Amino acid sequence: xxxxxxxxxxxxxxxxxxxxxxxxxxxxxxxxxxxxxxxxxxxxxxxxxxxxxxxxxxxxxxxxxxxxxxxxxxxxxxxxxxxxxxxxxxxxxxxxxxxxxxxxxxxxxxxxxxxxxxxxxxxxxxxxxxxxxxx
Numbered sequence: 001x002x003x004x005x006x007x008x009x010x011x012x013x014x015x016x017x018x019x020x021x022x023x024x025x026x027x028x029x030x031x032x033x034x035x036x037x038x039x040x041x042x043x044x045x046x047x048x049x050x051x052x053x054x055x056x057x058x059x060x061x062x063x064x065x066x067x068x069x070x071x072x073x074x075x076x077x078x079x080x081x082x083x084x085x086x087x088x089x090x091x092x093x094x095x096x097x098x099x100x101x102x103x104x105x106x107x108x109x110x111x112x113x114x115x116x117x118x119x120x121x122x123x124x125x126x127x128x129x130x131x132x133x134x135x
Contacts, residue, residue: 002026002124004095009129016133017083022095022126024076033098033105034071035120036080038091038131045094047114049080052105060114063089085133092128099123 003025012018020036028034033052039045048060049069057069068081078095098104102121108114 002028002097004097004124004126006093006095006126006129009093009131011132011134012085014086014133014135016085017081018085018131020080020082020093020095020129020131022078022080024078024097027073027076028097031100033100034069034078035096035098035114035123036067036069036078037094037096038089039094039128040088040091043091044117045119046116047104047108047118047120050098050105050108050114051078052109056109056112058108058112058114060116064113082131085131087133087135090131090133092130094128095126096120097124 006022008020035050037047048063051057051069066084070079098120099122104120
């Protein structure tokens with residue numbers, strides 16, 4: 001088991017920036033990739049960024065070029081730097097530790113994109129942090 005705690009959400013105007021953080025309760029083994037998801041009101045949760053140590057980083061088309069995912073393995077932390085925020089980025093943002101036991105990590109790496117609707121089979125989730133972007 002691993003507990004995840006996100007922070008850094010808030011309200012910002014369109015074009016602004018935020019940095020989300022996620023701290024894990026213990027070291028994450030190499031059998032997992034790390035990811036950020038978001039869920040807007042009335043919509044399904046979607047994957048937006050993933051990282052697997054030095055193997056790959058990958059993004060959804062909706063955030064590519066604006067968001068950067070990074071990790072600090074020493075401090076068991078995951079980050080999401082968000083720039084050029086848009087009102088459509090308004091959502092609850094979740095960090096996730098996704099097991100390689102399922103196909104999600106390998107699928108997004110091979111496709112080099114996180115397609116909408118692709119959900120991980122085995123994952124630990126944080127409680128979420130709200131991001132609100134006003135126009």
